[in-house]
Amino acid sequence: MSETGTVRDLRTMHWFSIQDPIIDLYATLIGPIGFALYGILAREANKEHQTKRPSLTTLATQFGMSRPTVVKHLYLLEDYGLIQILHHADTHGDADRNSYLLLQPPTIPCKTPLLRTKKPGGRKPKGS
Numbered sequence: 001m002s003e004t005g006t007v008r009d010l011r012t013m014h015w016f017s018i019q020d021p022i023i024d025l026y027a028t029l030i031g032p033i034g035f036a037l038y039g040i041l042a043r044e045a046n047k048e049h050q051t052k053r054p055s056l057t058t059l060a061t062q063f064g065m066s067r068p069t070v071v072k073h074l075y076l077l078e079d080y081g082l083i084q085i086l087h088h089a090d091t092h093g094d095a096d097r098n099s100y101l102l103l104q105p106p107t108i109p110c111k112t113p114l115l116r117t118k119k120p121g122g123r124k125p126k127g128s
Contacts, residue, residue, distance in 0.1 A: 016042055016043040017042070018038070018039060018042050019105060021105040021107065022035070022038060022082065022105055023035075025105070025107075025108075025109050026080060026082060026105060026109055029080060029109055030073070030076055030077060030080060030082070031073075031076075033063070033065070033069065033073050034073045034076050034077055036063060037059065037063070037070065037073050037074065037077065038077055038082060038083070040054075040059065040062060040063075041054075041083065041100050041102060042102060045100075045102055053097055053098070053099045053100070054097070054100075055097050056070055056071065074100070080106075080109060080110070081103060081105065081106045081109075082102070082103060082105055083100050083101060083102055083103060084100070084101040084103055085098050085099075085100060085101075086098060086099040086100070086101060
């Protein structure tokens with residue numbers, strides 16, 4: 001036992017990992033919200049397929065933030081090539097929850113994220 005408490009024992013606890021480039025190369029680019037969002041996706045991702053399918057409401061609730069803030073940062077993660085957003089439709093063809101696929105981070109990040117030319121579902125942003 002240390003002077004401040006018990007040293008954590010990784011053998012008995014659930015754990016997940018985040019690759020070093022996410023911290024070393026991308027943390028300042030995606031900011032604390034993007035990093036936290038990536039962390040929750042990494043923590044809860046299917047270990048075999050590296051996907052997660054949470055609702056935006058669930059993600060927003062976990063972080064105590066609005067859905068638009070979550071969406072903005074999910075797009076930022078996708079624009080930097082850290083995740084792929086997989087859009088799904090229900091049996092009626094209506095939009096359903098997305099899946100988020102964790103990608104191998106690029107070894108050299110681009111200076112700015114890619115510019116979006118379309119909104120999800122193929123709609124162009126207003127003013128385009």
